Every structure is written in structure tokens, then in C-alpha cells.
Amino acid sequence: MYGRVSSSRQVKSGDLKRQLSALKSYSRKRRHVIHKSYSDVESGLIDKRRGLLKLLSDASLGKFEVLVVNYNDRLARFGLQIIKEYLKSWNGHLEVIYPNIVDYSPQAELIADLTAILYSFMGKLYRMRRDH
Numbered sequence: 001m002y003g004r005v006s007s008s009r010q011v012k013s014g015d016l017k018r019q020l021s022a023l024k025s026y027s028r029k030r031r032h033v034i035h036k037s038y039s040d041v042e043s044g045l046i047d048k049r050r051g052l053l054k055l056l057s058d059a060s061l062g063k064f065e066v067l068v069v070n071y072n073d074r075l076a077r078f079g080l081q082i083i084k085e086y087l088k089s090w091n092g093h094l095e096v097i098y099p100n101i102v103d104y105s106p107q108a109e110l111i112a113d114l115t116a117i118l119y120s121f122m123g124k125l126y127r128m129r130r131d132h
Contacts, residue, residue, distance in 0.1 A: 001027060001037040002055055002067060004044060004074045006123060011041055023068050026097050035064040044077035045120050052076075056083075059090045068095045077116040 003019035005011060020037050027034050036058065040049040052075075058064060067087060069075045075094070076083060084094050 001034065002051065002069050002075055003037070003039045004049070004051070005041055006043050008041060016041070019070055019074065022070060022097070027066075027068050030068075030095075032066050032068065033064075043120060043123060044073055044075070044116070047076075047079070056086060059087055059092050062090065065092050066095050067092060068097065070097050072096055072099065073116065077120065078113070 001020065001023040003016055003023060005016045005019070010016060016039055020039060023037065024034065038051040038055040040051040042049045055067065059067070067075075072080055087093055
């Protein structure tokens with residue numbers, strides 16, 4: 001199980017706790033053995049997240065077979081296919097409770113990527129304004 005929020009404000013409001021609770025509930029219903037829950041408080045564009053790196057390390061050690069996330073973008077804004085292939089190479093796979101793209105056309109994926117870029121820049125702008 002992996003949960004991620006972008007800010008400490010989201011942690012304080014309980015967003016991360018709710019994510020992890022939903023993941024745990026879903027995993028139990030599917031009878032998945034829960035090895036560990038991983039989480040980060042970082043942007044989905046940052047690839048040096050401690051929880052993500054620990055998760056990838058544990059995958060290579062065969063500590064779990066199924067990684068469950070609520071939404072694709074909770075795991076990564078970009079490079080999701082690379083993570084899926086990495087898990088697959090260690091006999092694991094990704095299970096997404098709520099896939100965000102209903103239409104898997106190239107146009108829908110492009111719109112999702114552009115939206116992720118916009119959210120990232122908006123977050124950076126808000127942080128810059130807050131810090132000044």
C-alpha cells in the first residue's frame with residue numbers, strides 16, 4: 001500500500017490517514033497480505049521520495065507481490081509505466097483502486113499529463129507566494 005499527499009496541510013486535515021485507511025480496507029477485502037504501508041508527503045513529480053524508494057527496495061527483495069494505490073497520481077505524476085515494469089521484473093504488480101483515466105486514448109493520456117504539469121506549477125507558485 002502506498003499513499004501520498006503533497007503538503008503537511010493535507011496530513012493535518014487527515015487526507016493521508018484516510019488514503020491509508022481506504023487502502024487497508026480494500027486490501028483486506030481482496031485478501032492481500034499487507035506487508036507494510038508506505039507513504040510520502042511530497043509532490044508526485046519528485047522521484048526521491050523516501051517512502052517510494054523504500055517501496056522499490058522492498059519490491060526487489062520480494063517482500064510483497066501487489067502494490068495497491070488509490071489513484072495512479074498518488075504513486076507518480078509521470079513515469080508510472082516505469083514503476084509498473086520495475087514491479088513486474090520482481091514478480092509484482094500495481095493495483096489501482098480508482099483509475100483516473102476512464103478513456104485510455106492517447107488524447108486522454110495527453111490531457112492527464114498536461115493537467116499534472118499544471119498542478120505541479122500551480123503548487124510551486126503557491127509555495128513561492130507563501131514563502132515570500
